[in-house]
Amino acid sequence: MKFLIDNWFLVASALISGGMLLWPMIQRGAAGGIGTSEAVTLINRQKGVLIDVSEPAEYAAGHAGGARNVPLAKLEGASELPKNKSLPLVVLCATGARSAKAVAILKKQGYENVSSLNGGLRAWRDANLPVEKSAA
Template sequence: MKFLIDNWYLVLTALVSGGLLLWTSVRGKAGGIATAEAVRLINREKGVLIDVSEPDEFAAAHAGGARNVPLSVLTGTTDPIKQLPTNKALPVVLMCKSGTRASRAAGILRKQGYANVVALSGGLAAWREASLPIEKSAA
């Protein structure tokens, strides 16, 4: 007990660092996944890649094979959207230009009953940085 009292600063440091490690591990899943994990979900678990960018952004550049379901459409309707998988247990990987809208869209889809929804951290920029395929829609 004397050791703990004499070295309270060490105990405090250990508790704070442990708390920060726990917080980052919990926050990591909510904050999004890396491109490698996204590719694994798409290739091995039949995941669906959804780009929640607006149509003009999607036309300018999007990940290869992505479907476009703008965030504005997700927030504005309760009707089923044909670009979304009907099997709500399939992994759904959401992305946008930076990852911010994808995180919001993930929350919306979870409320609609999709069990395995994740956002891509870094969005299209991270996809490009990983040298993954980018497509452009015909104008």
Template sequence: MNFSSFLADNWYWAVAAAASGGLLLWQQLQEATVSGGLSPALAVQLINKERAQVIDVCEPAEFAAGHVTGAKNVPLGEIAAGKGLPGNKKLPLVVVCASGQRSAKAVTQLKGMGYENAQPLSGGLKAWRAANLPVEKA
């Protein structure tokens, strides 16, 4: 028995597994929205699976000292101007700062600008580093 015939005979298990995984991800996203932020692990899932853009709202000197790999620096004071933000407002955004305080404020502003899929990283860069996730320096 090869894999394709096994899958053909047991397709319903594959569908159940895919549906279960999708529901789990959806539930985690809902909980993150209610709890006030994404965990680093959930942020990685959004970046990898949904092509989320990481926006770092730290000041340029903080950003240069270390930031999430691939993040764009748009300081909190410059969010309202929209410079450096993606043109596609439907794109998921993971908003990061040093500890999570500024990113929550930035998300409020971003949602007011139409970026409904913006979510803060709970615990900020500190939590990202604690999870041993990649950080780069400018």
């Protein structure tokens, strides 16, 4: 106990640095999204559909291979969405921030199995998954 009192600064530094290391994992868990490997499994085994909610210019600059572009602002009532509302949808954007909002919108529209891709396109690229570019 005397060690802890005498070296309170070292103990506090260790606790703070440990908390900083755990924070990204806690944030990912709270977001409720899925990782790239789970997304690929949904796409390959359950005919999941990738929906990119980025703006058209961002989408043209680079998007996940096979993703459909439906900007977040045009998500409600978009014709690019699958008619079958039981198909798994994996929603992504550049970083994952907009896709979390899109999940809520799609669930309100009656889509049953909607997930946000944690980390967005950045995580997709980091996993060395295919990225395409298209004309703006």
